[in-house]
Amino acid sequence: MNQHAALLAEACDPYRKAGLFAYFFARGKLGSDPVYRAILERGLLLGRLRILDLGCGQALLTAWLQAAARLCDRGVWPTGWPAAPRPLSTRGIELMARDVRRARNALGAASDVVAGDIRHTDFGTADAVVVLDVLHYMVSDAQRDVLQRVRQALPPRGLLLLRVSDAGAGLRYRYTHWVDRVAMFSRGHSFAAPHYRSVREWQAVLGDCGFDSEAQPMSQGTPFANVLLIAHAR
Numbered sequence: 127m128n129q130h131a132a133l134l135a136e137a138c139d140p141y142r143k144a145g146l147f148a149y150f151f152a153r154g155k156l157g158s159d160p161v162y163r164a165i166l167e168r169g170l171l172l173g174r175l176r177i178l179d180l181g182c183g184q185a186l187l188t189a190w191l192q193a194a195a196r197l198c199d200r201g202v203w204p205t206g207w208p209a210a211p212r213p214l215s216t217r218g219i220e221l222m223a224r225d226v227r228r229a230r231n232a233l234g235a236a237s238d239v240v241a242g243d244i245r246h247t248d249f250g251t252a253d254a255v256v257v258l259d260v261l262h263y264m265v266s267d268a269q270r271d272v273l274q275r276v277r278q279a280l281p282p283r284g285l286l287l288l289r290v291s292d293a294g295a296g297l298r299y300r301y302t303h304w305v306d307r308v309a310m311f312s313r314g315h316s317f318a319a320p321h322y323r324s325v326r327e328w329q330a331v332l333g334d335c336g337f338d339s340e341a342q343p344m345s346q347g348t349p350f351a352n353v354l355l356i357a358h359a360r
């Protein structure tokens with residue numbers, strides 16, 4: 127098994143305890159979504175001690191980071207990648223009770239995954255906040271409010287990793303839109319329209335909320351129009 131396959135297996139293995147759906151969902155998502163690999167390969171979370179994952183789903187990011195730290199310790203690590211990040215805490219907040227249950231069954235009852243609505247739940251403080259494919263679930267005023275509260279939770283130079291779909295991306299965006307609608311419905315949310323912005327609009331909102339950001343394409347190998355905004359608190 128090569129190192130990437132070993133990492134995927136290590137990260138997904140805990141989900142066997144959470145049922146077949148949780149396990150195969152983890153394999154599909156961690157194995158195909160380029161953002162997880164990019165986080166490690168580019169060292170995006172290196173040195174960030176308190177990580178907050180908003181809309182964490184079944185806490186795949188936590189599982190991925192824990193697996194990375196274990197494999198890096200064992201020396202089973204892709205050549206050329208920086209060392210795995212070593213956060214002291216990774217806290218997840220997720221709206222859907224069944225995802226929280228899956229996360230806890232997989233990662234243990236002591237894992238810090240809490241049920242809550244990020245529009246209202248206190249964020250506490252963090253060194254990095256990760257928000258992957260979540261903000262389109264809420265209307266634009268709520269998106270802005272969440273981003274302002276994320277800024278308040280971070281110190282100057284604190285990091286926000288925000289992945290969004292780019293409403294300016296033409297056909298790929300249309301495809302993403304429909305896949306997201308179906309995904310939202312199947313996750314138990316209503317069949318409501320998602321709320322998107324173009325990357326330029328997202329960067330303007332981030333600027334208003336106190337962040338400097340750069341955008342990187344983040345849907346390599348998929349048909350989606352996803353972009354990762356790497357934002358630093360001013």
Ligand SMILES: C[S@@+](CC[C@H](N)C(=O)[O-])C[C@H]1O[C@@H](n2cnc3c(N)ncnc32)[C@H](O)[C@@H]1O
Pocket residue numbers: 155180181182183184186187219220221222225242243244245257258259260263264313
């Ligand atoms: C597309 S999934 C992404 C999950 C996770 N970030 C990942 O990348 O694996 C979006 C998640 O955001 C959650 N979510 C949507 N609105 C939320 C809210 N207001 N508060 C907390 N979680 C929310 C959904 O329940 C869902 O689990």
